[in-house]
Amino acid sequence: MNPIQRGRQLISNVASGTGKVLNKAQDAVSDAAGAVKNTVVAGGRAVGNAVDGFENTVAKGAQAVGGVFGFGNQPDRVHDGKFVGAGGQTFSPDTPLSQIPAVTPRNNPNPTQTILYVNGINTSKDAQASSLQSIADTSGARVIGIHNATEGMAADLAQCVKDKLDKGHNPAVDTLADTLYNEIKSGRDVHLMAHSQGGLISSRALGDVYKRLRIEDGMSQGDAQKMMGKISVETFGAAAMHYPDGPKYVHYVNRADPVPSLFGLGPVADKWNPAVDGGKGSKVHHFTEPHLNPIAAHGFESVYLQHRVPFDQAREGNFGR
Structure with missing residues (x-):
């Protein structure tokens, strides 16, 4: 080589x-x-x-x-996510709203407006039915409930944590999201009221509706928010800190109520607190009604309904007393 x-x-x-x-x-x-x-x-x-x-x-x-x-109330679980109508009757989540006999005001058996109501924690179906009558008498509207069942205070609080994280299955969230989506897609306006955990459920369901409009229907952000403008929302002592843009919102917060003060929109206007967002253009009514027992300051019928004013009036910022 x-x-x-x-x-x-x-x-x-x-x-x-x-x-x-x-x-x-x-x-x-x-x-x-x-x-x-x-x-x-x-x-x-x-x-x-x-x-x-x-x-x-x-x-x-x-x-x-x-x-x-x-505090366990396991029997109430069978009503979870169901509609509640007149006389405390329950209806499956796939029942059209037009087929549910609503609770009507005692002084007006033929109202034209319908309000959906989602209750808070530790509230049985019968207790929610009582609230439906109070809402009807106060608002002059027909009212249908979406039941957030109770399994006892401790279990309900654990579910609130999961709702905060948008994790896990909550039948009331599913029923509300499907109802809101079907109604606005059919061209109908919807009026929603929610108390305490009901505000968390509403925030979560509204987020689901927005995602469906964007993903399933291929809507732009602007079109989806415009479609959601058909939804009017009132919350009372709600435990949610964020709401999607689009719907018209009025939020009621008792500064003496630890639930919204600690876990919701807080005791001051959201413009001063970047950690919270009541939804674009929302109106937040802060008031102060202290009670010796702080939990009593969270009462829906005893406190919050007493401060409610008609929705359009509240949207103008005229809450009065």
Whole structure:
């Protein structure tokens, strides 16, 4: 073999050796990346499992606490997410609103406006039915409830946490979202009222409606918000901090009520608190009605309905007393 051939052979051997080294290095990097990926995936699963496990523990603990202290009301669960009409009758979530006999004002059996109402925590179906009558008498409208069932104070609070995180299944959210979507897609206006956790449920359902308009119907942001302008919303002592733009909002907040003050829109105007958003163009009525028992300051019929004024008047900022 002449010198030139030996030189070529040497170059070939070096190239071959380098190639093997590079291949081994590439394999090592690939194996390392795969190991990292598997670790991340496994870690993600572990975190997910931890969250789910935590939720299950909270739910079981809440049920146990509710049972020990006697606030459990498991029978009410059968009404979860159902419509509540006149006489406390319940109807399945797929029932058209036109087929539900609404609660009407005592002094006006033939009102033209319909209001949907979502109740707060620790409220049985019969207690909600009583609230429906109070709303009808106060507003002069026919009223239909969407029931947020109670399983006891502790379990209800655990569900509020999940609603805050927009996580888990809440039948009242599904019924309300489907109802709002179907009504506005049919060209009908909707008037919604909600108290306490009902405000959380409403915020979550309104967000679902907005997503459906954007994703399923392919609407632009502007068109979706315009469509949602058919929805009028009144909240009372609500525990939600954010509401999607589009609907017309009036929010009532008792500064002496710990629920909206700590977990909702807060005791001051939302323009001073960037952490909250009542929805574009919303009107927030802050008032102060203290009670020796702070929970009493959260009462729907005893406190909030006493401060309500007609929706259009409230939208003009004229709350009066």
